Amino acid sequence: MRLFIILITLISTVNKFSFSQTSDGKVSSLVAAENYFAATAKENGLRDAFLRVSDEETLVFRPNAVKAQEFYDKKQLDPGELIWEPSYARISRSGDWGFTTGPYVYIPSDDTAARSHGQYFSVWKANKRGVWKLALDIGTPHPQPTTEPSLNFIDPKNSKFFRQISATRLKQREDMILTTDKLFASTLTKSTAIGYDTFLANDARLIFPGTEPIIGKENIQRFINQQGLNIFTEAVHADRSIGSDFAYTYGTAQITRDNKITKYNYVRLWESQEGFKWNVVVELFSPAE
Helix, strand or coil, rough: HHHHHHHHHHHHHHHHHHHHEECCCHHHHHHHHHHHHHHHHHHHHHHHHHHHHHEEEEEECCEEEEHHHHHHHHCCCCCCCEECCCCEEEECCCCCCCEEEEEEEEECCCCCCEEEEEEEEEEEEECCCCEEEEEEEEEECCCCCCCCCCCCEECCCCCCCCCCCCCHHHHHHHHHHHHHHHHHHHHHHHCCHHHHHHHEEEEEEEECCCCCCCCCCHHHHHHHHHCCCCEEEEEEEEECCCCCCCCEEEEEEEEECEEEEEEEEEEEEEEEEHEEEEEEEEEEEEEEC
């Protein structure tokens, strides 16, 4: 009887972790994968956690873009602890692509050292077996939060999409997003205000160093204006979901404030919205130096 109970417990544990890493077409499966990732980091450390959820294409920004397996294979064990949790997550119509973002806190092993706070942003893809794998991970620092984040986990309105399998067509789809990002950049060189007015979704969120996430197009425009930011970006890479509703771009940025230029890396999450117009729903800037 004791052996039977042990076997049932092991099977339940395996099923729990399998479910937590496998897409079922619902955003809850993505949130479960992120929570599994965070739990693994807490139990086994960051190095083991990243290697478990990454594949050969996973990118992390440390501070610039590098393959996760390359970075963490060489990295020594970090005695500190990184704790994070998703507060905003969405999944594509195709069920194999999604993103999460939320607060993190780094607790150093030295009790006398200060904790570090910030926001992370992760893009996930399900592999051929349906297992969620981290595609991209980036974060940016800000002071200790003053409020608890509200949870916003969104399923797609439907799962209807045209599956494009032609390699040439898939490349064209990615080029289209890269071109859109470059058009955004071109507009920014003429007017930061016009650029953000044209390419931001109404419910967009800006994750900018030194401040908690700014949610809503009007709030973002007000922040940029009040801070006197002039933003110049240069795209490096684009990727797009099979469901064609989400895409991301990343690249480098130079932001001028008070006549001082600072270099950043950026990631933008794009969504195909009304009229098949691509708008930015999440934009994160992370210090490059």
